[in-house]
Amino acid sequence: MSEASFACMINCMDGRTQEPVIQFMKQKLGVSYVDAVTEPGPIRYLAEGDSPWVENIRACCDISVVKHRACAIGIVGHYDCAGNPVEQGIQMKQIDDAVRRVRSWYPALPVYGLWVDASWRVEEVIADIPQ
Numbered sequence: 777m778s779e780a781s782f783a784c785m786i787n788c789m790d791g792r793t794q795e796p797v798i799q800f801m802k803q804k805l806g807v808s809y810v811d812a813v814t815e816p817g818p819i820r821y822l823a824e825g826d827s828p829w830v831e832n833i834r835a836c837c838d839i840s841v842v843k844h845r846a847c848a849i850g851i852v853g854h855y856d857c858a859g860n861p862v863e864q865g866i867q868m869k870q871i872d873d874a875v876r877r878v879r880s881w882y883p884a885l886p887v888y889g890l891w892v893d894a895s896w897r898v899e900e901v902i903a904d905i906p907q
């Protein structure tokens with residue numbers, strides 16, 4: 777029996793963004809499964825600072841990283857986000873801040889910032905790879 781391989785995504789709860797991001801991360805990283813940590817517009821919370829939302833996100837990520845040995849984390853912003861209804865430029869800054877925060881939690885893991893556009897295509901906007 778071969779061991780399953782995992783990555784972890786911090787995604788919006790939006791149903792339109794789940795499958796595209798899972799497929800993108802599976803192809804990019806060659807993993808079997810992508811653990812899903814979902815909140816409405818999580819990049820906003822991760823960019824703003826400590827809060828119960830951020831604590832919950834971190835607790836979920838810890839399970840993925842510790843129990844499933846997730847090899848990387850993807851953080852997702854997307855077009856038409858109901859939970860974080862701000863323009864793309866602001867979301868890009870939030871993704872940047874969110875990647876920085878999650879990087880501080882897991883210094884050894886690659887952390888990717890991903891954008892899902894109006895066609896539900898996934899674009900990698902940041903790749904923060906430890907040396």
Ligand SMILES: [Zn+2]
Nearest residue numbers: 788790857858
């Ligand atoms: Zn959303």
